[in-house]
Amino acid sequence: xxxxxxxxxxxxxxxxxxxxxxxxxxxxxxxxxxxxxxxxxxxxxxxxxxxxxxxxxxxxxxxxxxxxxxxxxxxxxxxxxxxxxxxxxxxxxxxxxxxxxxxxxxxxxxxxxxxxxxxxxxxxxxxxxxxxxxxxxxxxxxxxxxxxxxxxxxxxxxxxxxxxxxxxxxxxxxxxxxxxxxxxx
Amino acid sequence: xxxxxxxxxxxxxxxxxxxxxxxxxxxxxxxxxxxxxxxxxxxxxxxxxxxxxxxxxxxxxxxxxxxxxxxxxxxxxxxxxxxxxxxxxxxxxxxxxxxxxxxxxxxxxxxxxxxxxxxxxxxxxxxxxxxxxxxxxxxxxxxxxxxxxxxxxxxxxxxxxxxxxxxxxxxxxxxxxxxxxxxxxxxxxxxxxxxxxxxxxxxxxxxxxxxxxxxxxxxxxxxxxxxxx
Numbered sequence: 073x074x075x076x077x078x079x080x081x082x083x084x085x086x087x088x089x090x091x092x093x094x095x096x097x098x099x100x101x102x103x104x105x106x107x108x109x110x111x112x113x114x115x116x117x118x119x120x121x122x123x124x125x126x127x128x129x130x131x132x133x134x135x136x137x138x139x140x141x142x143x144x145x146x147x148x149x150x151x152x153x154x155x156x157x158x159x160x161x162x163x164x165x166x167x168x169x170x171x172x173x174x175x176x177x178x179x180x181x182x183x184x185x186x187x188x189x190x191x192x193x194x195x196x197x198x199x200x201x202x203x204x205x206x207x208x209x210x211x212x213x214x215x216x217x218x219x220x221x222x223x224x225x226x227x228x229x230x231x232x233x234x235x236x237x238x239x240x241x242x243x244x245x246x247x248x249x250x251x252x253x254x255x256x257x
Numbered sequence: 258x259x260x261x262x263x264x265x266x267x268x269x270x271x272x273x274x275x276x277x278x279x280x281x282x283x284x285x286x287x288x289x290x291x292x293x294x295x296x297x298x299x300x301x302x303x304x305x306x307x308x309x310x311x312x313x314x315x316x317x318x319x320x321x322x323x324x325x326x327x328x329x330x331x332x333x334x335x336x337x338x339x340x341x342x343x344x345x346x347x348x349x350x351x352x353x354x355x356x357x358x359x360x361x362x363x364x365x366x367x368x369x370x371x372x373x374x375x376x377x378x379x380x381x382x383x384x385x386x387x388x389x390x391x392x393x394x395x396x397x398x399x400x401x402x403x404x405x406x407x408x409x410x411x412x413x414x415x416x417x418x419x420x421x422x423x424x425x426x427x428x429x430x431x432x433x434x435x436x437x438x439x440x441x442x443x444x445x446x447x448x449x450x451x452x453x454x455x456x457x458x459x460x461x462x463x464x465x466x467x468x469x470x471x472x473x474x475x476x477x478x479x480x481x482x483x484x485x486x
Contacts, residue, residue: 086292102275102277127296131297182267208269209272
């Protein structure tokens, strides 16, 4: 059924594409807003991804790769939105209510940890944020992330490792961070 | 020291926190124009893949060419898909904008002028309501999404102007009166003055905004845009 919709959409059936997009737009937005930490930028990225997907769908060779391809367009959109807005927002904004604690806990330490994560995430590039969100939010394996991003799996692994070390270090201030020059590629 | 399992759990919980749904307004704004957008033929996409990745600016040109330049821009679709704020999009009018756009001042100023053959040229002036202009084209490529809010001509209304401008390798945006939302108060300054002669309306804008591909130093932007039949 899905493949049928994708094939119809690739042949110019806008209703089929509408059905595919409606099924995915919440998920795309949730991913983008977690990468960019900004609602407007996330909307820009999703809009760009879906419009490009519609325009370029006739060129998609394998309908089974539709979702991976769409994620790739979304991450490209996030890069673009992140670049064009980077001067506007020097820091990532927290997405949640400040009174709502990490993991449902309520302690001041958790609030402090969430703030620390917000700050640490702000310092990561879009390439690192994307990997963290795809791995920890979508539960995507590293090989699949590498495929979506079009990078070797070692690079995806390295990016995740680097980002997690940064985030862990933010909430474990006593723990030393190893040199990370290699991982920032 | 907290163990990795605990910290990873905290990181996952932190990532999970946040919105999971796009607004209904955004969904409609995004999907409604699609039936009026033309798809690119697969041979063309394949050719571009073989040629290599497009430069960002060329990509922007391609999007404009595909979505807009072939006369396929549906009502309400902004240039290049950039409508970060959900502001009302302009209706396409028969009037065309001509402009002179200057970045910076003095000897290093860079000046861009409208090209009569640009693929997108439309503006709509409303005496008592908001006025819009959209432009995309020329060489070097310039993309302007321009909005003047209602009441801009009244005393104290001079800051009711917003624009998103890409010109060659420069990019700026300003929205001091928060006409479109998403701008921090005080981030940019801009004033607009409006004059009318016959059926032509001219907007003269002076703005200072930190947005630029070349650092976050405030840059001065002046734009004189005339909307005429």
